Amino acid sequence: MEKWDIAIVGAGKIGKMIASLLVQSGDYSVTVIDHSEQALAAFAVDHCAKLCIDVANEEQLTKALLGKEAVLSAAPFFLTEVIARAAKAAGTHYFDLTEDVAGTQKVYELAQGADVVFAPQCGLAPGFVSIAAHDLAKRFDKLESLTLRVGALPRFPTNRLKYNLTWSTDGLINEYCNPCLAIEDGKLAKVAPLEGYERFSLEGVEYEAFNTSGGLGSLTQTLDGKVEDLKYLSIRYPGHREIISLLLKDLGLEKRRDLLKEVMETAIPATHQDTVLVFITASGMKDGQLEEISYLNRVESREIGGTLWSAIQISTAAGICATLDLLREGKIASKGFVKQEDIRLDDFLANRFGGLYEGRDLDHGGHDRREAA
Numbered sequence: 001m002e003k004w005d006i007a008i009v010g011a012g013k014i015g016k017m018i019a020s021l022l023v024q025s026g027d028y029s030v031t032v033i034d035h036s037e038q039a040l041a042a043f044a045v046d047h048c049a050k051l052c053i054d055v056a057n058e059e060q061l062t063k064a065l066l067g068k069e070a071v072l073s074a075a076p077f078f079l080t081e082v083i084a085r086a087a088k089a090a091g092t093h094y095f096d097l098t099e100d101v102a103g104t105q106k107v108y109e110l111a112q113g114a115d116v117v118f119a120p121q122c123g124l125a126p127g128f129v130s131i132a133a134h135d136l137a138k139r140f141d142k143l144e145s146l147t148l149r150v151g152a153l154p155r156f157p158t159n160r161l162k163y164n165l166t167w168s169t170d171g172l173i174n175e176y177c178n179p180c181l182a183i184e185d186g187k188l189a190k191v192a193p194l195e196g197y198e199r200f201s202l203e204g205v206e207y208e209a210f211n212t213s214g215g216l217g218s219l220t221q222t223l224d225g226k227v228e229d230l231k232y233l234s235i236r237y238p239g240h241r242e243i244i245s246l247l248l249k250d251l252g253l254e255k256r257r258d259l260l261k262e263v264m265e266t267a268i269p270a271t272h273q274d275t276v277l278v279f280i281t282a283s284g285m286k287d288g289q290l291e292e293i294s295y296l297n298r299v300e301s302r303e304i305g306g307t308l309w310s311a312i313q314i315s316t317a318a319g320i321c322a323t324l325d326l327l328r329e330g331k332i333a334s335k336g337f338v339k340q341e342d343i344r345l346d347d348f349l350a351n352r353f354g355g356l357y358e359g360r361d362l363d364h365g366g367h368d369r370r371e372a373a
Contacts, residue, residue, distance in 0.1 A: 001027070001328070003026075003027055003028060003029050004027065004028050004029070004069040004070065004328060005028075005029045005031075005067065005068055005069055006022065006028055006029070006030060006031075006068055006069055006070045006071065006072065006324070007030075007031045007032075007033055007064065007065055007068045007070070007071045007072070007092075008030060008031070008032045008033065008071075008072045008073075008074060009032075009033045009034070009055055009061075009071060009072070009073045009074065009075045009079070009083055010032075010033075010034060010073065010074030010075040010076075011032050011033075011034035011036065011039040011040050011042075011043045011050075012039065012074060013167070013310075013313055014074045014097065014123075014167070014313060014316050014317055015032060015034075015043075015074035016043060016044075016045060016313075017309055017313040017314070017316075017317035018072055018074060018317045018320060018321060019032055019043075019045045019048050020045050020304075020305060020307065021304075021317055021318070021321050021353060021362070022321060022324075023045060023046065023047050023048055024305050024362060025325075025352065025353075025362065027328070029049075030045075030047075030048045030049065031048070031049040031050070031051055031064075031068075032045070032048055032049070032050055032051070033050075033051045033052075033053060033055060033061070033064055034050075034051075034052060034055065035052065035053065035054050035055050035056070036052070037052050040052055051064055055075060055079060055082075055083070056079060056082055058082050058085055058086050058089075061082065061083065061086040062086040062089040062090050063090075065086055065087060065089075065090035065092045066090045066091075066092075067090075068090065068092045069092070069093060070092060070093035070094070070095060070117075070324055070327070071083065071086075071087050071090075071092050071093070071094055071095070072095045072096070072320055072324065073094070073095065073096035073097065073098070074097060074320075076168070076170060077098045077099070077100035077103055077170065077171070077174070078100075078103075080096060080098050080100060080103035080104075080106065080107065080120070081103060081106040081107075083096070084096070084106065084107045084110050084118065084120075085110060087116070087118075088110050088114055088116070088118075091115065091116060092116060093116045093117040093118075093119075093324075093327060094107070094116065094117065094118045094119065094120075095117075095119045095120070095122050095320050095323060095324055096119075096120045096121070096122065096320075097121070097122060097123040097127070097316060097319075097320055098120055098121060099121070099125075099126060099171060099174065099175070099213070099214030099215065100174065100214065101178075101181070101213075101214065103120075104120045104121060104217070104218070107120045107337070108120075108337050111336050111337035112336075112337075114335060114336060115335050116335055117327055117332075117333065117334065117335055117336065117338055118336070118337050118338065119323055119327075119332075119337075119338040119340075121217040121218070121340055122319050122320040122323045122340065123315075123316040123319045123320060124150065124152075124276065124278075124312070124315045124316050124319055125148070125150040125214075125215040125232070125278075126214065126215055126216060126217025126218070126219075126340060127217070127316075127319040127320075127340055128278070128315065128318075128319045128340075128348070128354075128357065129148050129150050129215065129232075129278055129280065130148075130216070130217045130218070130219050130339075130340040130341045131340050131341060131343050131344075131345050131348050132278065132280055132295050132297070132345055133146055133148050133219065133280050133282070133295075133341070134219070134222070134341035134345075135295075135344075135345035136280055136282040136293055136295055137223065137226075137227070137282060139282075139286065139293060140282065140284035140285060140286050140291075141284070141285050141286055141287070142284050142285040143223070143226055143227045143228075143282065143283075143284040144227070144228050144229070144283050144284040144285070144290075145227065145228060145229040145230070145281075145282065145283050145284070146223070146227055146229070146230045146231075146280070146281075146282045147229075147230075147231055147232075147233065147280065147281050147282075148215060148216065148219075148231070148232045148233070148280050149209050149232075149233045149234075149235050149277075149278070149279040149280065149281075150215060150232075150233075150234060150235060150276070150277065150278050150279075151207070151209075151234060151235025151236060151276070151277045152166045152167060152274055152275075152276050152311065152312040152315075153235065153236070153237065153274060153275050153276075153277060154166075154271050154273065154274055154275075155271075155273045155274060155275050155300075155301075156271075156273060157237055159268070160239070160243060161239075161240055161243055161244075161268065162236065162237035162238075162239060162240055163236065163237070163240055163268065164268060164269055164270060164271040164274070165264065165265070165268050165269070165270045165271075166270065166271060166274045166310055166311075166312040167312045167316070169261050169264050169265055170261065171214075172264070173257050173260055173261060173264075174213060174214065175193070175212040175213050175214060175215075175234060176193055176194065176212060176213075176244060176248060176254075177193060177213070177248065177254045177257065178193065178213035178214065179191070179192070179193070179213060180192070180193055180211045180212060180213045180214075180231075180232065181213075181216055181220045181232075182211075182216070182220070182229075182230060182231045182232070183220055183223065183224065183227055183228070183229060183230035183231075184229060185228060185229070186225070186227075186228050188220060188224060191211050191231070192211065193210075193211050193212055193213055194210050194211060194212075194241055194244065194245055194248070195210065195211050196209075196210055196211040196231060196233060197209070197210045197241065198210070198233070199238065200279075202277075202279065202296065206237070206238055207235050207236065207237065207238070207277075208235070208236055208237070208238045208239075208240065208241055209233035209234060209235045209236070210233055210234060210236075210241050211231065211232070211233060211234075212232065212233065212234040214232075215232035215234070216230070216231075216232045217339070217340055217341075218339045218340070218341065219341060222339060222341050227284075235277055235279065247260065247263075248260075271310070272301050272308055272309070272310040273301055273310075274301050274310050274311045274312060275298060275299070275300055275301075275311050276298065276299040276300075276311040276312055276314075276315045277296075277297075277298055278295070278296070278297040278298075278299075279294070279295070279296050280294065280295040280296075281293075281294045281295075282294075297357060299311045299314055299315045299356070299357060299359075300359075301314070302314070304356075304361070304362070305362075314356055315356075315357065317353075318353045318354060318356040318357060319354075321353035322348055322351045322352075322353040322354035323338075323340075323343065325351050325352065325353055326343065326347060326348070326351060329351075331343075331344075331347050
């Protein structure tokens with residue numbers, strides 16, 4: 001099979017890891033596109049072409065995408081629509097990492113009648129967590145409840161928030177401030193962020209979890225009428241939510257997001273020493289009995305190809321690269337809108353990029369660290 005010539009929009013942390021994985025595979029030629037010459041100059045990935053254009057200019061971007069098999073967006077959520085429109089105009093398969101509900105709706109509309117794939121929300125959450133959750137859901141004769149919990153956590157928390165920045169600050173703020181989709185008592189619902197609080201422990205470590213926005217992706221539509229209760233929670237160490245609630249509610253920073261972003265990026269250090277935790281529980285009727293099944297997956301920061309990558313970089317990049325690779329292998333639909341839960345968990349984990357969720361290297365088998373009971 002010939003190499004695929006693809007474009008990545010966004011020369012940030014995630015874009016860098018996506019490019020590195022695809023170049024290392026030997027099956028993709030990569031061009032990274034960004035509006036910032038400074039970001040491109042710092043984009044140290046060998047055998048990767050670079051192009052500096054105004055990404056928000058649809059005409060320029062469409063021209064840049066002509067002849068590309070696919071474009072992978074690692075750009076901010078507010079550029080989703082323009083990149084998807086350029087992909088359609090150029091006849092290029094489209095993939096993104098967005099959690100933004102409105103942006104995904106625009107992608108869905110563009111996908112109608114298209115001759116190329118539109119696959120949004122291909123990261124961690126939404127993304128891999130949707131694939132794993134749907135796999136659990138299919139094991140029941142009648143599904144009662146499905147709870148998805150995901151956390152990108154520092155391995156060594158030291159501040160009172162017990163948190164470090166590991167990914168997009170804009171995305172984090174949207175999670176904490178925007179309404180959350182859910183299914184309650186069999187009906188589609190919107191619930192408030194930071195509510196739905198719970199405490200639990202895993203392997204001797206205490207955690208808290210609460211409603212955040214965007215993590216369910218299209219699962220609410222897929223499981224509408226098929227589950228009584230569906231929700232998505234972010235995992236943090238105990239005490240985090242109380243401080244965030246103080247900042248957002250008591251100090252009113254939910255209405256001053258630019259200031260909140262400045263405060264976070266000034267006061268909260270970033271880290272590469274992180275852990276991504278996925279913990280999903282499902283309950284329902286199976287063979288005439290009420291049963292609960294859980295799924296637990298951890299991704300740790302580690303070195304790949306001679307570079308240390310954070311767990312959130314690995315888990316996010318693995319998701320979008322695996323989805324692209326499954327298209328190339330003919331294991332997902334070749335045109336139209338592709339939901340993450342349409343992808344089989346076994347196919348995803350068997351993929352060379354999806355295998356990073358199991359601690360495998362790109363070209364070597366490894367120990368399976370998943371747990372299901």
